[in-house]
Amino acid sequence: MKKMKKIGPVDTLSLVDKVELRLMQYFKENNLKPGDPISREIDLSESLGVSRTVVREALLRLRTLGFIESKKHRGMIFKEPDIINNFERILDPTLLGANTLKSLFELRLILEMGMADFLFEYKTKEDLEELENIVRTEEETSYDKTVFSLDKEIAFHGKLYQISKNTTLQRFQDLLLPVFEYLYQQEEFKNNGTYAYSSGKFVTHRMLLDNLKVGTPETFRNAMRRHLEPHFDRIFNSK
Amino acid sequence: MKKMKKIGPVDTLSLVDKVELRLMQYFKENNLKPGDPISREIDLSESLGVSRTVVREALLRLRTLGFIESKKHRGMIFKEPDIINNFERILDPTLLGANTLKSLFELRLILEMGMADFLFEYKTKEDLEELENIVRTEEETSYDKTVFSLDKEIAFHGKLYQISKNTTLQRFQDLLLPVFEYLYQQEEFKNNGTYAYSSGKFVTHRMLLDNLKVGTPETFRNAMRRHLEPHFDRIFNSK
Known part of the structure; x- marks a missing residue:
């Protein structure tokens, strides 16, 4: 055959x-x-x-x-393609599914936990002054420190991304903002913008800033972890 | 008027x-x-x-x-757009400029420094066994522990991304692989694959694995930072 x-x-x-x-x-x-x-x-x-x-x-x-x-x-x-541009055009939270949104939110936590070395390497006197102003304004306008404010969150964390000097990271943050705004409008955050933090060990923006001034990448990471505690809790408890 | x-x-x-x-x-x-x-x-x-x-x-x-x-x-x-797919089509290292490549390499360091909490939350017995096999194979085939092997690097770190359970992160890692392969072929890495690590404190994959078994996200992050030391050195010294 x-x-x-x-x-x-x-x-x-x-x-x-x-x-x-x-x-x-x-x-x-x-x-x-x-x-x-x-x-x-x-x-x-x-x-x-x-x-x-x-x-x-x-x-x-x-x-x-x-x-x-x-x-x-x-x-x-x-031409060299702009690696963030395409991403930008499709990252519309109202058109993305719940799993994708969750995955992007987790990514944000990972990025903020991981950027410490870059912050300490590139921070300048001017950066710290700018953060100082952001934190002072926040302190002057916040009566209740446990109330979550998206604007203040964005001002502080956005500045951190900027200090990292990594442009891909910065632009990624910019285009994730609508995703976060969208998520914060959901469930837990809907309750009049109030978010009950899970423990007394909560680290404020002021404490993060002090850490960035006198700490090390290591101490900063631990402080950032506590600062992000409510978000980690929410993700790990919703499994 | x-x-x-x-x-x-x-x-x-x-x-x-x-x-x-x-x-x-x-x-x-x-x-x-x-x-x-x-x-x-x-x-x-x-x-x-x-x-x-x-x-x-x-x-x-x-x-x-x-x-x-x-x-x-x-x-x-x-249909819901696949947020990684477009990225994938343009991430060709031979077509990207030096700044973009550097920025992507930094992003990888940030991601690996930031993923610890997810590893500890989602690791399973099977994951640890698989990592054990990867590390054992590596130990059996490496005569000189200071020689850099891209294959082994990918096997170990790729598995970590997988444990994170974040699909965006995993796919991002998959598509960054050609970028890393390309970078490792450049300059410092060209010298017959040998990379002289900067200090005696270098943390091996074995030590990272032990840490993942018995440590905490905090101890793991510190170990990972040491493990990535040569890369951080290279980036911060090339400013």
Whole structure:
């Protein structure tokens, strides 16, 4: 009996998928740098042996992802995609599911727990003064220290992200803000903005700031952990 | 003299930009859920009063971002975008600039420093056994403990990300792997894979594992900080 070759899986990529992948490969092989010109649609169509409609659709995708820009009178050029930009366009809390939102909130806790070394490495006198002002304003306007205020939370923590000097992190924080605002409007936070903290050991923004002034990354992490205690509690208890 | 109104800025959004934004707004207003049908291109074109070409391009963008899926014989449906997917398509280290790569590498350090509480909350007996196997294999095959091995690094740290149970984090790690592989091939790491660790206090994977078994998130974070010492050194010294 004739030995049969195994039947392999059918290639399910669409023609546009293939052209998209092929173009990316072509950019890499040619080591394109931002600003380098890209062949015209009609030329690509001829080289690739596919219709202009297919090429156009693939180019549109790459443009949406940020690899291509069209310049007036200059045609298309290659560019380095902005890694946060696409993220930004889809991070709309009202369109994301509960699991995704939870996962993003956890990510925020992880980032704030993990950034201490960068804060101590890059903090300046001016940064500490700015934090001092944020905390003082907060103290002057808060009668009840256990009431949660989103604005003050954002002012203080946003400044910390800024001190980290990591731009990806900062922009990630910026675009997560609507997610947090959305979450804080839910359940536990709905109760007139009041959140009953779980223990007397709660660390305030003032204590975090003092720690950043005279402590170490190690002591700061422990203080931040206590500061975030209500959020950790909420996540680990809702399992 | 006739009081003139100030001249306002010209709206620089293209027609496609506007249709894209309008469609997103329309999805939200109608509180669309994954699987809900979306009007046909021709109907949208009529309702919006723009050409089918413009509608098609806006729809293509939303499809690229993951908000729309075309189903055979069912037309277009709405879906929840996969927040990591777009990221994945652009995170090609050979196409990213040096600053972006540095920023992503720092982000990895921040994530690993920050995930301790999740590891202690979710670790299981099976997880610890799996880590035990990874570490044992590593010990059996490493003659010189100071030689850096990317494979072993990935096996161990990848498992930690998995224990965190945060899917966004896990997938983020998966897609950052090529970035790390790329970075490890550069400069310091090029020297035959050898990396001279900066001090005798270096914490091994074995010590991290022991810590995860009997320690606390606090002791684990301190151990992880020492484990990552060479990377922190490299980043803070290259300023």
